[in-house]
Amino acid sequence: MSNLSALRFFSTPAHACSYLEEQQATTLFVDPKTQISPRLYDELTRLGFRRSGDYLYRPHCQLCAACIPARVRAAEFSPRRAQRRILQRNAGLQVELIAPIFTQELYQLYSRYIEERHGDGDMFPPSQEQFASFLMSSWSDTRFCCFRDADGRLLAVAVIDVMQDGVSAVYTFYEPSLPELGLGTLAVLWQIDYCQQHQLPYVYLGYWIQNCRKMRYKSAFQPLEIFVEDRWQDAPLP
Known part of the structure; x- marks a missing residue:
């Protein structure tokens, strides 16, 4: 298993949610400078992360946990x-x-x-x-x-x-x-x-x-x- 604790993450400012009109969303991203290996991608996917281009992200909203x-x-x-x-x-x-x-x-x-x-x-x-x-x-x-x-x-x-x-x-x-x-x-x-x-x-x-x-x-x-x-x-x- 990779050392996930060594990864750096960044979060976006709150912004309008794309799925629920009344909610504000915050997204957690893996540091784009991180070298992503297939093994690391697998591990992060099992923890609920998704890929958009070269970026790995997961919802990180403070007041909502609707995205499962x-x-x-x-x-x-x-x-x-x-x-x-x-x-x-x-x-x-x-x-x-x-x-x-x-x-x-x-x-x-x-x-x-x-x-x-x-x-x-x-x-x-x-x-x-x-x-x-x-x-x-x-x-x-x-x-x-x-x-x-x-x-x-x-x-x-x-x-x-x-x-x-x-x-x-x-x-x-x-x-x-x-x-x-x-x-x-x-x-x-x-x-x-x-x-x-x-x-x-x-x-x-x-x-x-x-x-x-x-x-x-x-x-x-x-x-x-x-x-x-x-x-x-x-x-x-x-």
Whole structure:
């Protein structure tokens, strides 16, 4: 185990929370000068940290603890009826894993997604620089999982980091004009299957926020664990 006590951290000033309108947020960052190894990344992920570009962060709010790290126990997962329907609906899609790169095709899909799904968020407006600085990293084992239809059209991209004990679901963006396909759910189901195939125990889904509609979807992937009181424990069933 790494000497985590030797790490330096910085916190941001309080700012408007992206998820809960009435709350102020503070974010704790690992010192950007820290040399991040795969082992250290794994350890910090197990303590609830997430990656944004080359930065590792965790919520550090004084008056709120709504953002709770969540992970799926992949080996025990079995899709529910609605999830099985999404798998059947998208059975003809092909998935290709590629290195994290910038292309106009990838960026145009990302841009459409941000503009139509997150126009009220802190990621709007999208930019090419944002695409690279948010999704890519100089030290992580990152893959772009590209979902294409039979005509080769790019419909969705799941950005994942492969770790020793699973994958971290960094971000997913998809064609916003096709909500009936359930592409966001499909991306999570594919990551769970990837872990099952490679005998990796967990899919780290980021933060579960009970009172935020955009983040509650994670409860649909059971068995789900949440990191509370410095330990992983079963999440309540939805």
